[in-house]
Amino acid sequence: MAARGARPIAGDSYRRWLPAGGPASRRTRALTTARRSGVRALTVMGGVPALRPVSRLGMRLLFDHLAADWDTIRKDPMYVVNFVRGLEQLPARLGARPAPRTILDVACGTGLATGVLLERFARARVTGVDIAPRMVAAAAERFPAAEFLQASGDALPFKNGSFDLVTSLDGFFDVAELSRVCAPGGAIFLAYSNAQVPIRRSLNDLASEAEAAGLRAEWEQTAQGWWLWASAG
Secondary structure, eight states, X not given: OOEESSOXXXXXXXXXXXXXXXXXXXXXXXXXXXXXXXXXXXXXXXXXXXXXXXXXXXXXXXXXHHGGGHHHHTXXXXXXXXXXXXXXXXXXXXXXXXXXXXXXXXXXXXXXXXXXXXXXXXXXXXXXXXXXXXXXXXXXXHOTTSEEEEOBXXXXXXXXXXXXXEEEESOOOOHHHHHHHEEEEEEEEEEEESSOOSOOOOHHHHHXXXXXXXXXXXXXXXXXXXXXXXXXX
């Protein structure tokens, strides 16, 4: 049963993460452990303004290295099912307001969530950003109907209020920065899956960040993961 409203405990910030396809060798397990520790450290550093340049560099190098295998790592449908189900709530969130015409997908990777957005909002202008240039290149080749840029989720190269809908799936970002680029009356949709993910942020922390940014936030947790909707009014 889904849990709404009351803020749940989000669980581990990082879960076991191995590419699918058979038993892992000792070397692979060692590399996975090193990546796990590295991503955890970089995520913590990203929350400290003075250390963000180091965090950005580390994230870019790590995810550039993984870009060629990213679609294989994330081929399990569990990665996207929670995003799709949460996105189905958008009409209720918008009420009488029109469907979004401009959409930003933050930490887009190779475009897993971007593809869903393109299919669901065929008339919208969809933009994806990711900190890793090789991820951006792969996404642009896979989804030429969208625009892709290299950018960090805590320093977006857009004017205030540029997007009607801002989303992120299993990503790292600054909620206040997402709020800055979200248009008045727009919505922010953040989702994390219960599949093996390299970055898994605490729902408690994100809900607190949304409140600190002056956003109205609601969240839901299911067997597939959790999502958070936020808006400024």
